[in-house]
Amino acid sequence: MMSPTVHDVPDTVKDATMTDLGRVLILAGGLSPEREVSLHSGGRLRDALTRIGVDADLADVDAATLPALAADPPDVVFPVLHGTSGEDGTIREVLDLYDLPYVGAAPPACRVAFDKATAKAAVTAAGVATPAAVTLPRAAFHDLGAAALIERIVARLGLPVVVKPRAGGSAFGVSRVDDASGLAEALMACFGYHDSALIERAVSGVEIAVGVIDFGDGDSDSDSTGPVALPAVEIEPAAGVYDYAARYTAGATAFFTPARLDDAVLRAAAETAITAHRVLGLRDLSRTDMIVDAAGNVQFLEVNVAPGMTDTSTWPMGLHAAGLDFAVVCRDLAARATNRARPGPR
Amino acid sequence: MIASEVRALFAVASRPEIVSLAGGMPAVDALPMEAVAATVSELVLSRGAVALQYGSAQGDPDLRARICDVMAMEGITDARPDDVVVTAGSQQALDLLTRVFVDPGDVVVTEGPTYVTAINTFAAYQARIVHVPMDADGLSPSALAETLGRLAAEGARVKLLYTVPTFQNPGGITLTPPRRAEVIEICRRAGVLVVEDNPYGLLSFTGEPVRAMRADAPDDVVYLGSFSKTLAPGLRVGWALAPAPVTARLVLAAESAILSQSMFTQLVVERYLATQPWAEQVKVFREMYRERRDAMLDALAQSMPAGATWTRPDGGFFVWLTLPDGMDTRSMLPRAIAARVAYVPGAGFYADGSGRNSMRLSFCYPPPDRIRDGVGRLGRVVRDELDLHDTFRP
Secondary structure, eight states: OOOOBGGGOOHHHHTOOOOOOOOEEEEEOOSSTTHHHHHHHHHHHHHHHHHTTOOEEEEEOSTTHHHHHHHSOOSEEEEOOOSHHHHSSHHHHHHHHTTOOBSSOOHHHHHHHHSHHHHHHHHHHTTOOOOOEEEEEHHHHHHHOHHHHHHHHHHHHOSOEEEEESSOOTTTTOEEESSGGGHHHHHHHHTTTOSEEEEEEOOOEEEEEEEEEEOSOSOTTTOSSOEEEOOOEEEEETTSOOOHHHHHSTTSEEEESSOSSOHHHHHHHHHHHHHHHHHTTOOSEEEEEEEEETTSOEEEEEEESSOOOSTTOHHHHHHHHTTOOHHHHHHHHHHHHHHSOOSSOO | OOHHHHHHHHHHHTSTTSEEOSOOOOOGGGSOHHHHHHHHHHHHHHHHHHHTSOOOSSOOHHHHHHHHHHHHTTTOOSOOGGGEEEESHHHHHHHHHHHHHOOTTOEEEEEESOOHHHHHHHHHTTOEEEEEEEETTEEOHHHHHHHHHHHHHHTOOEEEEEEOOSSOTTTOOOOOHHHHHHHHHHHHHHTOEEEEEOSSTTOBTTSOOOOOGGGGOTTTEEEEEESTTTTOGGGOOEEEEOOHHHHHHHHHHHHHHHSSOOHHHHHHHHHHHHHSOHHHHHHHHHHHHHHHHHHHHHHHHHHOOTTOEEOOOSBSSEEEEEOOTTOOHHHHHHHHHHTTEEOEEGGGGOSSSOOTTEEEEEOSSSOHHHHHHHHHHHHHHHHHHHHHHHHHOO
């Protein structure tokens, strides 16, 4: 089955005008290393929504958040918190406790998607290719001996490899390792951000990100307007590495939308993004990062349930390339969430 | 870890949940705000037309006279108001001096580690920065002589020795009096101008001001002073005291940079010094910072594992903590932020990538209880880092 792309988005979605949308509270900031990125995302979203007449506020998440939610509950929450508590399901679990509807995936799906190792296993089971990887906690290196494990990892995966925190974003703690002697240092840097490391075979090729918007009801089997893939964004960092600086410094990375790839590859990338979104049980929006190897095979790297919305973020670029208005799509996603059945009595 | 990643982590460190031992912000909330307000109000009502007008590039003469009185507290008794140039914080004085003296490729010698923003200034003018090590007595004269000799043999043009000799930022170290004389003599023989940056000199915890290097070497030292730590950094009032030919060039440079210093903030400082018990306020600051220094040193003694060493400052804002060789305080920073404590990794205070196993801890801003909490958290992070280190580099 061919997965739908943005060209298949029903006009009802493209032209939707939601007049009953109340106050939207955007949650951003927090204490993750991605705080600054999240505040940029949140600020940009607030400005966009305000521009089209939506009553939108931005709140930094802290000890004052819950009393404020209880005292003056918004009609819908749009979480753009990146990093652990924003993407691992925590904040959404809290919002469920307050019976507040929100944009994006539910906690169980977030937990699976945010854990790179589990997400890779889930999409692999659905027939999606992903680079071979080994996932080990810091304790294993401590208790069993780092040298022997590193030797076996290199024997299994070869070199180069990419070392990543098992969960986390914005390339914090991520290193590419070309020489076995660099693996220990890369692991130490990785364990600065998470207690478990995903060591993945590095694949040379074209890095792409494919955004997904989903105006379905979250039930993939009965969806008539299920998830659709946005045009793939090709990422070409000037310095060769898509690290934190390359991500959030204007001009440090060249983006090509749509990606300079064959139609068949673009179609495969769209299918991969849709498959990941469906298999992981996501809703509303997601972004899947992939690499297209030299043979043109699309390989899944990771998926994001709260994709970045900064000026240099790829999810809004995909919307723009599709001819969709960032503000309108976000407003409609918020309206969709508002109308979603509440998890409990209000 | 790349610099932008460190900046992103510092964005988290500014949150109140984090005990920040990173920033060197003076505790301005200890100022008597009503007295400040009265000073500002009186100034505007009585001399508003002057305070809100352009002034001279050299600075207000009355303020320059008061600055001479302030410097007399540190033993500089021969300064004349004509030798003083008021600047936007002493940072601007450093910038102007570098602009006047340093051409691309020239060498600036500094302590290692040194004030990070001085490094940035020298780098902006394409200077080559060469560090000279310190010990508990400050800059090593023998290492300085050896370095200047080596640079001369290379044919390098050494223009300045930049030093923070008193309660150094970031080291918290003070150059001893005998060494001050030695350092000046070594630089005099080598034809190198000494830049004495002294923002913390009046914040001595023994109560006795440290005699400035400039006091005994008027022709060899340019002295930089500031009201940022003894009054308020938001006013941006600092100064340079220089030999007359240098002063003239600094005034010209200031004129092209800024036309005139802010008359408003200069006169706020001048009036505050004239009408309020400023010297008493400096005592209040000293006592407050001494209590915070004590809290930090006590907490370090209780929390740090064997192998960690730190300086014991007699004034100023900072303690320099050194961890065992091979440890990297930059890669440890995310773990510290996760543990809700922040510091500045040491490598930033060197131009040559040294200092990876060190960090600067500031005791100036958080109250003592927060300092104890923060250092306790840091101790746990350091132990965890040692464990990680042992895992991967047994």
